[in-house]
Amino acid sequence: MKFTILVNEGPYQHQSSDSALQFIRAALEKGHEIFRVFFYHDGVNNGTRLAVPPKDDRLIQSEWSTLAEEHGVDLVICIAAAQRRGLMDADEAKRQGLDANNIAPGFRISGLGQLIDGNIEADRTIVFGD
Amino acid sequence: MKFTILVNEGPYQHQSSDSALQFIRAALEKGHEIFRVFFYHDGVNNGTRLAVPPKDDRLIQSEWSTLAEEHGVDLVICIAAAQRRGLMDADEAKRQGLDANNIAPGFRISGLGQLIDGNIEADRTIVFGD
Amino acid sequence: MSKKFMYVNRKAPYGTVYALESLEVVLIAAAFEQDVSLAFIDDGVYQIAKGQDTKGIGMKGFSATYNALGDYDVNKFYVERESLEERGLTEDDLMPIVYEDENDDWAEKPSVKIVSRAEMAQVLSEQDVTLSF
Amino acid sequence: MSKKFMYVNRKAPYGTVYALESLEVVLIAAAFEQDVSLAFIDDGVYQIAKGQDTKGIGMKGFSATYNALGDYDVNKFYVERESLEERGLTEDDLMPIVYEDENDDWAEKPSVKIVSRAEMAQVLSEQDVTLSF
Amino acid sequence: MSMLHIVNKSPFERNALASCLGHALEGDSVLLIEDAVVGAIDGSNFIEQIKTAMADKSVYVLGADLAARGMQENRVAEGIQIVDYAGFVDLAANNDKTQSWL
Amino acid sequence: MSMLHIVNKSPFERNALASCLGHALEGDSVLLIEDAVVGAIDGSNFIEQIKTAMADKSVYVLGADLAARGMQENRVAEGIQIVDYAGFVDLAANNDKTQSWL
Numbered sequence: 001m002k003f004t005i006l007v008n009e010g011p012y013q014h015q016s017s018d019s020a021l022q023f024i025r026a027a028l029e030k031g032h033e034i035f036r037v038f039f040y041h042d043g044v045n046n047g048t049r050l051a052v053p054p055k056d057d058r059l060i061q062s063e064w065s066t067l068a069e070e071h072g073v074d075l076v077i078c079i080a081a082a083q084r085r086g087l088m089d090a091d092e093a094k095r096q097g098l099d100a101n102n103i104a105p106g107f108r109i110s111g112l113g114q115l116i117d118g119n120i121e122a123d124r125t126i127v128f129g130d
Numbered sequence: 131m132k133f134t135i136l137v138n139e140g141p142y143q144h145q146s147s148d149s150a151l152q153f154i155r156a157a158l159e160k161g162h163e164i165f166r167v168f169f170y171h172d173g174v175n176n177g178t179r180l181a182v183p184p185k186d187d188r189l190i191q192s193e194w195s196t197l198a199e200e201h202g203v204d205l206v207i208c209i210a211a212a213q214r215r216g217l218m219d220a221d222e223a224k225r226q227g228l229d230a231n232n233i234a235p236g237f238r239i240s241g242l243g244q245l246i247d248g249n250i251e252a253d254r255t256i257v258f259g260d
Numbered sequence: 261m262s263k264k265f266m267y268v269n270r271k272a273p274y275g276t277v278y279a280l281e282s283l284e285v286v287l288i289a290a291a292f293e294q295d296v297s298l299a300f301i302d303d304g305v306y307q308i309a310k311g312q313d314t315k316g317i318g319m320k321g322f323s324a325t326y327n328a329l330g331d332y333d334v335n336k337f338y339v340e341r342e343s344l345e346e347r348g349l350t351e352d353d354l355m356p357i358v359y360e361d362e363n364d365d366w367a368e369k370p371s372v373k374i375v376s377r378a379e380m381a382q383v384l385s386e387q388d389v390t391l392s393f
Numbered sequence: 394m395s396k397k398f399m400y401v402n403r404k405a406p407y408g409t410v411y412a413l414e415s416l417e418v419v420l421i422a423a424a425f426e427q428d429v430s431l432a433f434i435d436d437g438v439y440q441i442a443k444g445q446d447t448k449g450i451g452m453k454g455f456s457a458t459y460n461a462l463g464d465y466d467v468n469k470f471y472v473e474r475e476s477l478e479e480r481g482l483t484e485d486d487l488m489p490i491v492y493e494d495e496n497d498d499w500a501e502k503p504s505v506k507i508v509s510r511a512e513m514a515q516v517l518s519e520q521d522v523t524l525s526f
Numbered sequence: 527m528s529m530l531h532i533v534n535k536s537p538f539e540r541n542a543l544a545s546c547l548g549h550a551l552e553g554d555s556v557l558l559i560e561d562a563v564v565g566a567i568d569g570s571n572f573i574e575q576i577k578t579a580m581a582d583k584s585v586y587v588l589g590a591d592l593a594a595r596g597m598q599e600n601r602v603a604e605g606i607q608i609v610d611y612a613g614f615v616d617l618a619a620n621n622d623k624t625q626s627w628l
Numbered sequence: 629m630s631m632l633h634i635v636n637k638s639p640f641e642r643n644a645l646a647s648c649l650g651h652a653l654e655g656d657s658v659l660l661i662e663d664a665v666v667g668a669i670d671g672s673n674f675i676e677q678i679k680t681a682m683a684d685k686s687v688y689v690l691g692a693d694l695a696a697r698g699m700q701e702n703r704v705a706e707g708i709q710i711v712d713y714a715g716f717v718d719l720a721a722n723n724d725k726t727q728s729w730l
Binding site: 010011012013041042045048049050051052053054057061080083084085086087088093096098100101102 | 140141142143171172175178179180181182183184187191210213214215216217218223226228230231232
Binding site for chain 6: 126
């Protein structure tokens with residue numbers, strides 16, 4: 001079965017990122033397909049590569065990158081939500097005249113159409129948020 | 131009267147940044163002193179310079195920088211909360227071996243002691259959050 | 261492939277960004293030519309309250325956008341009667357959101373349908389994709 | 394200058410980061426030699442529930458830290474009786490948090506004091522700085 | 527030694543205002559801001575709790591947040607005082623301390 | 629055409645679970661995750677509403693979230709089924725659709 005996952009909150013502040021990661025790993029283990037993970041609202045903050053949490057804690061942002069690398073999961077950050085909150089890839093930073101970018105490996109920035117497309121293509125959409 | 135302000139949520143997602151800004155401007159207008167604004171939890175995300183919201187919307191992060199520039203308000207971001215969430219200044223980024231930083235002008239990154247110190251020095255502490 | 265999309269709005273506007281960013285999704289969904297409905301439950305009814313004036317809080321108001329949704333064939337606004345009543349509100353407190361019915365000589369019709377909680381439960385159960393923010 | 398600091402905890406742990414990051418503030422406040430109290434109201438009582446096991450959710454547990462606070466002279470844990478009762482909990486569900494009383498030959502004493510809602514209101518009113526997250 | 531209690535959540539969505547009213551003391555002030563302003567509307571299910579509290583406490587609501595949510599000032603229950611941000615600052619200064627019920 | 633309702637907020641803090649139970653239909657399933665697991669504890673003020681719902685709906689609770697909050701499985705009210713993340717996935721797959729009550 002194909003799942004699209006929507007993540008509406010940033011890492012650490014709410015458990016939603018952790019719950020989504022656990023759900024996705026369990027789904028992959030059972031042989032399901034994760035069609036797409038879409039990050040909206042503060043969820044875009046999952047995609048930063050500048051996080052350095054305490055050594056004895058999990059690094060949520062890296063866990064997403066690992067998921068993309070090992071399972072080819074499509075991690076899409078909403079561009080409008082990202083612009084409000086300061087999550088940038090190299091192209092978008094350049095286009096906006098900014099001097100830095102902060103996106104983590106495995107994430108891509110795109111439009112809300114990618115969410116709707118994911119909802120249409122997947123058998124189920126599961127929403128994690130506050 | 132001296133106020134210390136604590137902001138616990140990031141910009142846009144919750145109204146807390148907007149409310150805090152309105153409170154601070156009204157307090158300054160009345161001749162009160164803002165001893166410090168401390169950003170904790172997702173509040174640290176107020177301090178990014180990479181945000182580019184729609185042209186017809188407010189740019190909350192810049193409003194903070196303006197406040198620091200025009201009124202000398204001390205804007206302090208909690209280092210531990212910032213590390214979890216990927217908010218970095220040049221020094222801290224270098225120390226952590228990161229290739230970029232994203233802090234906005236007027237903010238500084240420091241420890242939680244700055245919050246307690248602010249609570250002790252100010253006549254009132256006002257908390258804005260979720 | 262067309263699916264029935266339901267956007268469930270249960271939170272007041274402006275205190276959080278969910279109402280605004282939910283609306284941005286609805287606008288995009290409409291462009292995908294899906295069957296789109298909106299549910300206003302609990303404090304969500306405040307999203308379509310009339311007379312919203314955001315000057316004082318320094319934020320951009322976006323309530324006019326709900327009225328523009330009719331042009332994108334988004335004209336099913338289900339509002340829960342019990343949610344209004346619990347808050348001391350009536351239908352008169354809501355914006356008069358309308359659309360032009362292309363199957364009825366472009367007659368102007370109301371987009372808002374007030375339903376009971378039981379009817380809302382039924383509407384929610386008939387969707388393919390339910391998004392909540 | 395010493396002030397009376399109260400940390401009000403009203404949310405369950407792990408669903409949000411507030412409990413953990415609140416604890417980090419308490420540890421720092423203790424180093425400033427202020428008079429520090431903690432209030433556990435509403436779902437906040439779950440922060441000091443015993444037997445917390447976070448392996449299954451992949452998060453770091455931090456409940457042991459509450460027990461270490463006694464070493465920093467943080468030993469006033471006010472827990473609201475009504476909040477426990479509403480949740481089907483009793484004092485037996487809480488961790489046995491203790492401190493050593495330097496004024497009583499280092500005798501081990503309980504840090505947790507169960508108070509009524511009325512008593513809690515009184516305690517809250519006696520503080521100089523009240524922080525809630 | 528009066529306290530200003532600040533509540534920013536709708537009493538229909540969260541227990542913050544109920545918890546606040548359960549702990550505020552005689553002579554205290556309660557200010558409703560952000561989404562909490564919907565608790566001030568007359569005829570709502572929650573208004574009796576606020577009226578009870580007003581027997582010995584003062585209740586305020588931030589006008590700018592009311593207007594944003596489409597509520598005219600005449601919708602506010604009698605006895606609740608409407609303030610602007612300057613009034614919010616005064617309340618914070620004139621009470622001895624503050625507590626935000628987050 | 630059954631629905632899986634997912635609730636992640638404590639029923640003592642927010643109205644999400646109450647609103648969910650007011651809209652779930654016969655044959656639906658309700659899964660409590662994250663802070664919502666505290667609603668499954670026997671003897672709590674909220675448990676009667678859940679027991680009423682169980683007359684014609686199934687209620688589940690995520691075991692990992694229970695354990696994190698210090699609650700042993702024997703504290704869960706009778707009739708509520710404890711699942712792990714794999715069980716969460718099965719519930720999502722075996723119901724026709726899902727709704728998160730955020």
